[in-house]
Each structure stands twice: as C-alpha cells, then as structure tokens.
Amino acid sequence: MKASTFFIGLVTGVVAGTATVLFSTPQSGSDLRSNFKTASSDWKEKLSEVKFQISDLKESIAGLSKEAKTKVPQTIDDLKESVQEWQTKTGPIQENLQTEITSIQMALEELEKSLAKNQKDTSPAI
Template sequence: MSKTKSFLLGIAVGGVVSATTTLFTAPLSGRDLRTRAKQQGAEWLDLLENVKNDGLKLKDQIAQTSKEGVVMIKDLTQEIKTSVTEWKESVEPHQKKIQSYLEQIEGSLKELEEKVKKRIV
C-alpha cells in the first residue's frame, strides 16, 4: 500500500472510531444531539450570512467613501487654486510699490556714491 492510501485509511478509521466514541459517551440522546446539531448548523448559517452581508455593506461603504473623497479633493484643489490666485492679485500692487521703493533707494545710493567720490577726489 502506498503512503497516501495508508494515510487516507488512517483518517477514515480514526474518524469512524472517534464518531462512535462520541456517540457512546455523548450526554444527550441521538434525537437531542441531532436537534442540537441542526440548531447549531442553522446558527452557523445565519452567522455566515450576517458576515457576508456585513462584508458587502463594508465594500459598498468603502466605494462610496472613496468616491466622496475624490470629489472632496477636487473641490479642495479648486479652492486652493482660487485662494492662491486671489493672494497673488492682492500682493501684486504691493510688489510694485516695493519695487518702486527699491529703485528709489538704489538711485539714492548711486547719488550718494557719486557725492562721496567727488569729495574724495
């Protein structure tokens, strides 16, 4: 006999022996045991059905949340672009004033340098 057949025969014999032992040592009668097994089987089926339904609900919720997230990110991106544009528009006049002041300061520094050079020479 090959190892696989011996292994399978061992499992079968072990299963029969354990089932027989369980039936003889069971505290319940056969009818009560079958009823209880049937009830537990129904409970397991209900539990599996609930797990399946919860999994489907979770999948749907994740899909919905990701769709909402995409919309929110698009809206946020648009708001940021608008804010940056408004900020640039509000800062631009001040930039021109600062640039004008810097040009005046540069001109004053050149005049001062010329005066200093004339006094040194």
C-alpha cells in the same frame, strides 16, 4: 492581493484548523458529531457576520469614493480661485515694493558717488 482572496484563505484556514482540532481530540462518535455540528453552526454565523461587515465596508468605500470624486475637484477649484485672488491683491503691493527697492538702490549709488567724490576732494595731493 485582493481582499476577497485573503478572506477566502482566512476562512479556509479557520475551517481546516477547527476540523483538525475536532477530529484530533479523543471523544466518542456522538460527542464528535455534536461538537462538529455546534462548531459548524458557530462558524456559519461568524462567516455570515463577516460577509455582512465586508458588504458594509464595500458600501462605505463606494460612498467615500463618490464623495471624493465630487469634493476633490471643488476643493481644487476653490484653491485655484484663492491663489488668483491673492495674486490680484498682492500685485500692486509687489509693484510698490519693487519701486521702493529701485529707489533705495539709486540712493545708495548716489551716496557711493558722493562719498567717492568727497574722498577725492579731501585726499592730500602727493
């Protein structure tokens, strides 16, 4: 639902409710006309205030949208640059870690072979 449709419905409902209250209240014709004029001028003022606030809101949304269109792509570019910089800085560290892991795996394999050889040498012949 569009906001303008909602506000038109809201204003229409308020005007109809006000008219119903004014016409259903027992009072003389001159009092009714006086109250109606007062109520209608009050509602005109309130309606113009609502219109002003809506136009102000539209301007704020337009400004925010324009700012988002410029800031979001810049932020994305900055993030991409930061990720690339991080990858560049951590690349050598990752290579060193991989080398260390490989060395540890080889040392473990040699230790397992050595332990297996020791067990064969020390096991009693049956």
